[in-house]
Amino acid sequence: MKPDEIREKDLWPKGFLPLPHPNHPEGGMLFPGFHIEEIKKQEARDLTRFDLDYDLPDHFLPEFPAPIYLTTRPDLGDVSQGKVVTLMNYYELFNGILNPKQLEGLRLLVTPFPQQQFNQTEDRRSALPSRGVTCFDCHVNGHTNAATHLVGDIRPQEFRHRLDTPPLRGVNIQRLFGSQRALKTIEDFTEFEQRAAYFDGDPVIATKKGVNILERGSQVHFMAEFQALLDFPPAPKLDIYGKLDPAKANESELRGQGIFFGKANCAVCHPAPYYTDNLMHNLKAERFYKPRMVNGRMASADGPIKTFPLRGIKDSPPYLHDGRLLTLEDTVEFFNLIQQLNLTEQEKKDLVAFMRAL
């Protein structure tokens, strides 16, 4: 069916509509249960919100704890030793692998700072006064645990997008940061998270709750340097051009690659070797549905969104900037409609097999 027909008959799959925050009118940072437990165990810091639980089932979330690969030491493989990196263990895990400046950057990334829901004022959302949250409470091990939040810079509240935490792996090859704001450097984004995103873009509340302004030269820069060391996971079937090595790939993966670069035109926006064009695109999903309220979220037009890289994509469900698509299979169904591709069942399977090899 054409987009108009799908819209008129109201046939756009409900799961492809923008996903609301678990409590959209309230919003705020929200962490999966397994992360809350681990941080309580290691640091006796409690990230439980008394008003709200995380919504997506664990089996749709990224591996925890995630492995860590460094661009500077590919010979070491995973340097996480199977642990969640925190203030308690970062030094013993990384001393001798990082230089002192990078180590200090990592320390700041695992140091809690006050935030809208986790702070010491009476309108926090934790039972006890909280030391706050760390960058790695969401970007755990430089990857993601799919912690969620609302975008800080859209009003009114019902138009704010839910956000799924993106991995920090591979930020070194990227040129735009933030799904909607396109900040130009990792340094800018690091500063922006603390100054704006932590407090929903309200500088008055930030001051009241104890914002920690990072110093650009001695702190932001150090944190950014460590982030830029986080590599994509190994993809042993890819050659130096980021394409499948025919000696290693199977039939389905190779057919999938053919569709990705051919019939499905995915590579126009997701070119090899990292499968991003480092641009934003407006997919105009609103062609397919009439605007409506979904649990306090006004599902209307998303506007231009960053093309996320697909290298290592199997490791970072859920998908799209708001996490509305839970599996890679869902993303293929989504683009099949968005691009009006009419893919066969076999072609869809092959595309998924290809993306799992990236």
Ligand code: HEC
């Ligand atoms: C609530 C969890 C959470 C915390 C805590 C958090 N982030 Fe993020 N981070 C996100 C989300 C969600 C996005 C996506 C933002 C968007 O799309 O606008 C993001 C985006 C980013 C990006 C851009 C990534 C990209 O692919 O465009 C960087 C860099 C980043 N964060 C660094 C940090 C740093 C540094 C800190 C600590 C100062 C931090 N984050 C704390 C959730 C978090």
Ligand code: HEC
């Ligand atoms: C016109 C440009 C364009 C085309 C063509 C395109 N994509 Fe994308 N892709 C995007 C953008 C933009 C996003 C981010 C959308 C969002 O987050 O709302 C995205 C997101 C994705 C994601 C989720 C990434 C993540 O980290 O959550 C997957 C998977 C994906 N695309 C696969 C494909 C496949 C497979 C095709 C071909 C069938 C395709 N894309 C075609 C632009 C494109």
